[in-house]
Amino acid sequence: xxxxxxxxxxxxxxxxxxxxxxxxxxxxxxxxxxxxxxxxxxxxxxxxxxxxxxxxxxxxxxxxxxxxxxxxxxxxxxxxxxxxxxxxxxxxxxxxxxxxxxxxxxxxxxxxxxxxxxxxxxxxxxxxxxxxxxxxxxxxxxxxxxxxxxxxxxxxxxxxxxxxxxxxxxxxxxxxxxxxxxxxxxxxxxxxxxxxxxxxxxxxxxxxxxxxxxxxxxxxxxxxxxxxxxxxxxxxxxxxxxxxxxxxxxxxxxxxxxxxxxxxxxxxxxxxxxxxxxxxxxxxxxxxxxxxxxxxxxxxxxxxxxxxxxxxxxxxxxxxxxxxxxxxxxxxxxxxxxxxxxxxxxx
Amino acid sequence: xxxxxxxxxxxxxxxxxxxxxxxxxxxxxxxxxxxxxxxxxxxxxxxxxxxxxxxxxxxxxxxxxxxxxxxxxxxxxxxxxxxxxxxxxxxxxxxxxxxxxxxxxxxxxxxxxxxxxxxxxxxxxxxxxxxxxxxxxxxxxxxxxxxxxxxxxxxxxxxxxxxxxxxxxxxxxxxxxxxxxxxxxxxxxxxxxxxxxxxxxxxxxxxxxxxxxxxxxxxxxxxxxxxxxxxxxxxxxxxxxxxxxxxxxxxxxxxxxxxxxxxxxxxxxxxxxxxxxxxxxxxxxxxxxxxxxxxxxxxxxxxxxxxxxxxxxxxxxxxxxxxxxxxxxxxxxxxxxxxxxxxxxxx
DNA sequence: CTGAAAGCGCTAACAG
DNA sequence: CTGTTAGCGCTTTCAG
Numbered sequence: 001x002x003x004x005x006x007x008x009x010x011x012x013x014x015x016x017x018x019x020x021x022x023x024x025x026x027x028x029x030x031x032x033x034x035x036x037x038x039x040x041x042x043x044x045x046x047x048x049x050x051x052x053x054x055x056x057x058x059x060x061x062x063x064x065x066x067x068x069x070x071x072x073x074x075x076x077x078x079x080x081x082x083x084x085x086x087x088x089x090x091x092x093x094x095x096x097x098x099x100x101x102x103x104x105x106x107x108x109x110x111x112x113x114x115x116x117x118x119x120x121x122x123x124x125x126x127x128x129x130x131x132x133x134x135x136x137x138x139x140x141x142x143x144x145x146x147x148x149x150x151x152x153x154x155x156x157x158x159x160x161x162x163x164x165x166x167x168x169x170x171x172x173x174x175x176x177x178x179x180x181x182x183x184x185x186x187x188x189x190x191x192x193x194x195x196x197x198x199x200x201x202x203x204x205x206x207x208x209x210x211x212x213x214x215x216x217x218x219x220x221x222x223x224x225x226x227x228x229x230x231x232x233x234x235x236x237x238x239x240x241x242x243x244x245x246x247x248x249x250x251x252x253x254x255x256x257x258x259x260x261x262x263x264x265x266x267x268x269x270x271x272x273x274x275x276x277x278x279x280x281x282x283x284x285x286x287x288x289x290x291x292x293x294x295x296x297x298x299x300x301x302x303x304x305x306x307x308x309x310x311x312x313x314x315x316x317x318x319x320x321x322x323x324x325x326x327x328x329x330x331x332x333x334x335x336x337x338x339x340x341x342x343x344x345x346x347x
Numbered sequence: 348x349x350x351x352x353x354x355x356x357x358x359x360x361x362x363x364x365x366x367x368x369x370x371x372x373x374x375x376x377x378x379x380x381x382x383x384x385x386x387x388x389x390x391x392x393x394x395x396x397x398x399x400x401x402x403x404x405x406x407x408x409x410x411x412x413x414x415x416x417x418x419x420x421x422x423x424x425x426x427x428x429x430x431x432x433x434x435x436x437x438x439x440x441x442x443x444x445x446x447x448x449x450x451x452x453x454x455x456x457x458x459x460x461x462x463x464x465x466x467x468x469x470x471x472x473x474x475x476x477x478x479x480x481x482x483x484x485x486x487x488x489x490x491x492x493x494x495x496x497x498x499x500x501x502x503x504x505x506x507x508x509x510x511x512x513x514x515x516x517x518x519x520x521x522x523x524x525x526x527x528x529x530x531x532x533x534x535x536x537x538x539x540x541x542x543x544x545x546x547x548x549x550x551x552x553x554x555x556x557x558x559x560x561x562x563x564x565x566x567x568x569x570x571x572x573x574x575x576x577x578x579x580x581x582x583x584x585x586x587x588x589x590x591x592x593x594x595x596x597x598x599x600x601x602x603x604x605x606x607x608x609x610x611x612x613x614x615x616x617x618x619x620x621x622x623x624x625x626x627x628x629x630x631x632x633x634x635x636x637x638x639x640x641x642x643x644x645x646x647x648x649x650x651x652x653x654x655x656x657x658x659x660x661x662x663x664x665x666x667x668x669x670x671x672x673x674x675x676x677x678x679x680x681x682x683x684x685x686x687x688x689x690x691x692x693x694x
Numbered sequence: 695c696t697g698a699a700a701g702c703g704c705t706a707a708c709a710g
Numbered sequence: 711c712t713g714t715t716a717g718c719g720c721t722t723t724c725a726g
Contacts, residue, residue, distance in 0.1 A: 027714095043712090087428065410719080412704090
């Protein structure tokens with residue numbers, strides 16, 4: 001070894017052929033040893049030894065090309081900085097753990113272009129399956145994947161008209177429970193800060209909110225004075241809350257449709273000198289590290305981990321050839337009442 | 348189209364050959380069109396049209412096999428639920444954004460087995476490069492990757508004796524600044540909760556802490572009464588803090604070597620009825636969504652995004668064949684003094 | 695500028 | 711149980 005400055009130590013790549021030659025068998029036999037084919041123990045062992053000695057590492061590209069299917073699955077999420085999705089990712093990983101499939105994570109950053117690119121990668125790399133929390137209900141195009149027969153599971157957010165298995169939350173019911181609780185606690189001007197238009201989750205949570213209002217006050221026209229669409233991020237929540245507070249008659253409670261926006265909302269409230277439960281705050285999804293927040297926050301709790309786990313189980317079933325009819329699994333959310341919704345009069 | 352229940356619509360896969368036939372050219376020409384070779388505009392266009400009409404999507408596996416290098420890079424992180432690493436990931440993505448390379452994220456979960464598996468995948472998939480925040484200083488084996496000439500950049504944590512480019516923080520200096528500040532603020536029994544033994548970052552931050560203590564009190568023997576090793580997670584921080592508080596003479600301040608452990612520490616303090624700055628708390632790395640915490644937390648601020656960005660830039664340079672000598676880039680941390688270290692007497 | 699042909703490394707028939 | 715053979719779909723010489 002005598003490498004001049006900057007040169008790379010690139011050892012000759014060891015192939016299955018090299019191992020075969022060294023072990024005195026055919027390439028096919030080596031392949032069998034590594035894929036559980038029938039091989040005499042003695043031979044198998046000498047192949048193992050030869051492989052180890054040469055430092056053989058199988059070329060997964062060649063293998064996948066030949067088999068027309070790789071052994072990795074992609075998980076596409078819209079915001080890697082949102083603990084809801086990282087927890088979901090953990091669920092997916094843990095489920096895949098017990099198989100020979102590896103999970104790779106792709107962050108679309110709520111950007112449909114990035115998402116499209118990752119979808120192309122998944123298709124081009126012949127991935128074994130894809131779990132996707134779609135950046136958009138309309139622009140996310142699962143068509144090519146589906147056409148090629150790649151198993152796809154939609155999680156959390158459902159692309160419109162996609163013929164895929166899906167796992168999601170009972171968003172509408174959760175939103176309804178949230179606002180119903182705020183009403184019962186005595187709040188009267190209840191705002192809703194929901195996500196971007198066109199995200200199924202935004203729409204459903206808002207729909208639940210409206211439905212609770214309508215049920216409580218059938219006489220009133222339900223208008224959108226207290227409804228804001230934001231971006232599911234901290235800044236969006238902050239801006240929306242500031243805007244609501246500048247109204248001639250500001251809301252006395254707010255249902256926030258996701259965890260990160262709630263953080264922005266809390267900032268805006270503090271800035272305005274307001275403290276729950278004087279103003280009611282209810283979050284769809286626990287704020288990350290909720291133990292840090294005082295007073296404690298009421299929230300609709302979401303089984304994010306189970307969402308991922310269930311999606312992965314469904315996907316694995318499809319990959320193994322399960323041909324059950326398409327299904328949508330809806331996971332239940334639960335309202336957790338804490339201090340922040342104690343009522344406008346204070347605790 | 349007449350699919351019986353459960354059957355999949357698997358259209359015949361369109362290859363470059365099909366496109367060639369449809370456009371009346373050779374496969375080579377189609378390839379050139381998609382890879383920027385020299386082709387007459389007229390021909391190029393008819394190829395494009397044929398490709399679009401047939402719904403051609405290049406098989407990236409075949410392409411990578413042939414080229415002996417894929418066009419994705421892997422980012423291996425030890426804890427996807429830690430905002431420090433997700434922010435780092437964003438930095439990597441943004442840097443890769445401007446190239447034709449895609450980033451896939453792999454979460455090793457501080458588990459050296461999972462990590463080894465991902466490293467094998469990266470090798471077997473002939474990935475263009477790997478950025479790794481190692482789960483272990485000793486067990487993380489970058490050897491095979493390096494032997495095959497795959498560019499590797501170590502980020503945040505450095506595997507021992509690995510001959511790779513590295514980007515890291517000035518952990519030692521940061522730890523020193525932290526404890527020096529606590530001393531100056533008047534605290535006297537300063538604890539340190541650091542990460543697991545064998546992580547370079549744990550050791551360095553602790554070394555900085557010790558060095559500050561030694562400098563301030565050359566007469567005292569520095570012992571480990573107030574030093575705890577935990578796991579860089581919330582629970583670990585909580586347990587370590589509880590343990591410290593049970594000492595006959597508990598500490599009056601604590602330097603916590605990462606953000607998540609600080610959350611556990613704050614919980615333990617609240618549980619014990621203690622509030623900063625009566626007990627000083629200084630975190631290495633801002634607690635996520637620090638705006639939620641009152642009193643506000645002093646912290647050593649870390650350029651996590653830039654860490655990722657710098658690592659990616661370095662990697663991209665190597666991938667493009669840059670043969671500069673190996674380098675280690677150290678990024679600067681800055682102490683941000685806030686309320687939680689106001690001194691033992693109170694603010 | 696274009697086509698023909700070879701082959702990346704592996705696995706899946708098919709014989710033996 | 712084992713070897714031979716034929717590709718998977720693409721890029722890249724090498725001629726023309």
